[in-house]
Amino acid sequence: MQSKSEIRERIWSLMEERNIAAFPRPVFGRIPNFKGAEKAAENLSRTDEFKEAKFVKINPDSPQRPLRELALRAGKIVLVPTPRLRGDFYLLDPAKIGNFKAASKISGFPKYGEVADIYSIPKIDMVVVGSVAVTLTGDRVGKGEGYSELEFAILRELGKVDEYTPVVTTVHDIQIVDEIPVEPYDVPLDLIATPTTVIRVKRLRKKPEGLLLNYLSKEKINETPFLKKYLSQRNTNNSF
Secondary structure, eight states: OOOHHHHHHHHHHHHHHTTOBOSSSOOTTSOOOBTTHHHHHHHHHTSHHHHHOSEEEEOOSGGGHHHHHHHHHTTOEEEEEOGGGOSOEEEEOGGGOSOHHHHTSGGGHHHHOEEOOTTTSOOOSEEEEOOSEEOTTSOEEOSSSOHHHHHHHHHHHTTSOOTTSOEEEEOOGGGBOSOOOOOTTOOOOSEEEOSSOEEEOOOSSOOOOSOOGGGOOHHHHHHOHHHHHHHHHHHHHHTO
């Protein structure tokens, strides 16, 4: 089995070589945007899970921008994290937004969104993550920084997601691979939408139940303001 880094390099190279990659390019080091991202978003939007969701958390990466716009147009409230969790989570409320396309872009989050009180938000109905590669059994690999896993773990700690919260992604068909090595903190997928189909995953493992501190370096904690504050408060509360 190839390592995660080998899988990333192979998929990034394939997408560039076959001209599947879309702006911003090159896609190396990114959740890769791809030609057909709009169609993949449309396919996902036709699922019952998407239709029934009222409050959706969507990653801030380029290939999921069309899905953020579709969600807003469908009247859903969208929760978006700042890239690399360096800042706040933002709430995008379509009832308060006039330009859905602009609001769906990273640059639009602070302009059209409101800073979310992550402790008081409602339970999330669907989690959308970005992926570099996925398997038909729901394993995925991102760009290697672990922020999708960290975001899910934080939300699980706070009771905003659980084992039954659908975790979904949109990718190009070429991003589907046979095997991906798995770590305990990796979050499995329930749905994969591509430009040609929607795959309902029969996942083989459960979702992580919260933060796995053994896998968090001090550097990662210090680089993530929310995590640093949350763990500090938790340690203080546990000291009494």
